[in-house]
Amino acid sequence: MSSRRNFLKTAGAAGALGMAGLSGCIGNFGEQSYGNGEINFMMSPSEPQDYMRSQYKPYAGYLEEETGTTVSLKYAADYSAVLQGLGSGTADIAETGPFAAALGVKADKAKIALQRHAYGSWDYTSVIVTKKDSDIDSLTDLEGEKVGFADMTSASGSLYPLYMLKQAGLTIGEAPVSDSGADFTGVWSGHAEAFAALENDQVAAAGVGQFITRDDDGELADGYEYVETYDGIPRAPMVVNPNLSEEEKNNIVETLQDAPDEIYYGADGEPDTDDDLWFDSVRPAGLKTYKPVIKVADELNLSTDLLNQG
Template sequence: MESRRDFLKAAGVAGAAALTGTAGCLGSFGEQAYGDGTVQFMMSPSEPQNYMMKQYGPMRDYIDSEIGDSADVELQYAADYSAVLQGLGSGSADIAETGPFAAALGVKADKAEIALQRHAYGSWTYTSVIVTRKDSDIESLSDLKGKRVAFADMTSASGSLYPLYMLQDAGLEIGEAPVSDNGADFTGTWSGHAEAFKALQDGQVEAAGVGKFITQGDDGYVEGIEPIIDYKKEYGKGIPRAPMVVSPELSDSEKESLVSALKDAPEDAYLGKDGEGDTDDDLWFDGVRPAKLEDYQPVIDVANKLNLSTDLLDSA
């Protein structure tokens, strides 16, 4: 199928260089900063909208304070990863948090530039899992033949790309996934991490392929849920944690200043609406570092093994 071919073939594809320079105060741009005087910060739909608004509110306020009177910062909640990239590519969004695979697709399509990588839970990597309910009779991936499996957004690394890779590596046919489940050994549905996990909890599907972060409870997994496979444990390596990306429509000084502000964000910008640590509205990450496309080569390699292409953006 042509739409699944010729992704990022060269390991050294030139991506956006890490934007580490300092352009002084963000307010130095004057009235024409960021085009319409507004910095649009777009959030990917990894969790429910009201939850993410509380998480990112203090970070928005911090960036807004750095900008001063030259622009206001607004948060946008995207319908899916494709909407994030379309916003960045058109200039209607200026900076965004998104997934590794979506970011790589965005760079290849000239819709985004990777600027920063996020750090969380003591690591620069994370993992993907395929989980089921404890009361099911599913013990291995081969047991998912003929079963219903929910995934996150089709361009999500941990919620689509890596679960499909693990299924394929276990000998299951994935057919045209993630565009559709035609030719697959399972019935697949694609939505978001939270939606896919809830579908499993509600008994609408027999398994879910998601980022492990959405499955976490007080003692490991949420009560009643157990893993079939954990990518990091099975393959001995993690997935590079998700990046923050900027619009190629911004000027170099605008990009550099936004990235510099995020690099220097104080601890309280990560603490969520209540301003207290270790509560439910904390941001899931606690720091960032400069990054570029090459840092996400492991994700690109998995995409190539699945024969995925940038045409996937047009299907999302």
């Protein structure tokens, strides 16, 4: 699998709006029609549209072939649009982040169906990282300092770091919407951008996913140290329209669970290239798996309104 960290460093989290579909013969999944006779697969705007289409083309193609139902890939304008699509029935399945999924479940706009596996595990780690030569020895040392974060809706790059800061006794104010009332100055961008800001001494620390802090050997980059870490965040799920029947949901879940490795290799069909998907398998999951994420969302008093920000 190619390095997601390397891609993020060069591409950032840019994206364009728009929709397009995979062509194919219209058919039915058994006796299920999925509303308009096709399965609408929605992608969250976490990376550039063309890049994500290249990644997911064989994934959607496999789902189409196995179900006999046209699969349409859609690129959402924002995370709120993902939940709106699921809640309104214009999307049947979506890939999204843990917090967006948690907020969708809270708002009855999504049902968790699958958990993704990557980099050898089903969960991952959020970190608050600083430079070894800094004066930051604990989270309380960040009072009055500038802290970089990833996108405000990122689990590992914003929400868990804020949770760690709050648990340490710092006031987070209106974060992640803004840093008003917070004991620190917050700057939200992306994982790569936040870590680069730390590298360039523009922030005293960065709250990011651990993956962005590692070198090519998988070790923490030279010159840096973790102030705090939070392990065990369940990796990003796939969610479905809550109005799908159990048969419709289970057919999708079982099909993707049994998918061959090749569908993760991207449009070029070759492993370990730039268009590989960042994950390599999925397993059935439900609300229980993501209860820790929902707990943090509640602790930070977050709602789906957060997804309309930015």
